[in-house]
Amino acid sequence: MSQDEFAPRATGSTVLTHEGGFHARPSIMFTQLAKRFSAKVWIGLSDQGPWTDAKSIVRVMALKASRQTTVFFAAEGTDAADAVSALVRLVQSDFTNSRDQ
């Protein structure tokens, strides 16, 4: 994805309050939720990117986003807005929203 062509349909951000940050289990829940949407979804630690594929468990874990970091989301596709709001809710719920939400 070239930065020039990047025109997301939906964006969002929230502060990561979870104690351990994006460690293993939160990363798994996060990518599992992202995969439920057909939109392309990205996560970044700045609203300017660089953007990471939110559906890639390995890349999301590699971000090593720690507590109190602001995480940014961008999505492109028909359900982009739903994807962003669901992911924001998951992070804001301290990852207590189960995968069955």
Add this chain to the structure above:
Amino acid sequence: MNRNVGIVIVSHSPDVAKGAADMVRQMVGLDVPLAWCGGDPGGGLGTSVDAIEKALQTAWSDRGVVIMVDMGGAETNSEMAIERLPEKKRAKVVVCNAPIVEGSVMAATESSGGSPLEKVRRAAEELYPRM
């Protein structure tokens, strides 16, 4: 929805294999066909082609199965177990080149989202790319 890609965990130690499988179940959930085996039939460390063959049946999915191995015999015995499968099934099984515990969790996470075999394998192998 189609069944997801299955995961078979093969370690020389039954405790390691079971522990890795527990991590998959608790962290990723129940949406992934999963089986593990480890130890030789005499109760010592080792792997067994028969046990791997049985695990492949347990975790079988028509979308394919990835086998996670620890080292040496786990890999060669897994390849022998694959050889025993009917030809049509053989092409749907791959042995992953990834650390057994972390790779199992990564592969299962990818599988739980409905990804195809090759993508599941890549998720596990992407973790620590070979130099």
